[in-house]
Amino acid sequence: MRKFALITAIVMLGLPAWAEPNRVTFPPLDQLEHYTTVTRGEVTEHMLTSRAAIDAVEAGQPIPFGTHVVLVDYREGEVYRYFVMQNGEGWGADDPDQRTADWQFQWFWPDRSINVDETTSRCQSCHQSREDREFMFTYNDLRSFD
Ligand code: HEC
Numbered sequence: 001m002r003k004f005a006l007i008t009a010i011v012m013l014g015l016p017a018w019a020e021p022n023r024v025t026f027p028p029l030d031q032l033e034h035y036t037t038v039t040r041g042e043v044t045e046h047m048l049t050s051r052a053a054i055d056a057v058e059a060g061q062p063i064p065f066g067t068h069v070v071l072v073d074y075r076e077g078e079v080y081r082y083f084v085m086q087n088g089e090g091w092g093a094d095d096p097d098q099r100t101a102d103w104q105f106q107w108f109w110p111d112r113s114i115n116v117d118e119t120t121s122r123c124q125s126c127h128q129s130r131e132d133r134e135f136m137f138t139y140n141d142l143r144s145f146d
Pocket of ligand 1: 045118120122123126135138
């Protein structure tokens, strides 16, 4: 019995870090601007961020701390999920590998709950390749948005 409990504890502790609630908050969607759209088959993605972030990128400045960048994933006209990146001063220190500087990532369902079955280090691994563009894939769309 005791042995079983010990094994259970080891197995649980050994699990990778699933989408831990991190510092990313649900974005203030009504305060953000829709700067570009990407379509992938049945999926329509609206990219949103703040006016302050747009102005900073256009001026060649770093995106200010506290910025949300949101990918609203629509399927058949309904929101399926929200992918969110947010930055904050010193947030990179939470990640031992420092993969995406002070940007953290999160996946929210339409009811604003976090998808706890997904690990956000996957988001970081892929976005890491965009280090020179604020870890964003649609950086150039943001820069050319009025
Ligand atoms: C395998 C690579 C990959 C993974 C994993 C990934 N993304 Fe992305 N992400 C992209 C690409 C490419 C785009 C540009 C839009 C497109 O092409 O669909 C993008 C766009 C975004 C955007 C809009 C800003 C930008 O970078 O253009 C956000 C926000 C975002 N992703 C968040 C996330 C979150 C949160 C996760 C994890 C839950 C995640 N991404 C996982 C590749 C990835």
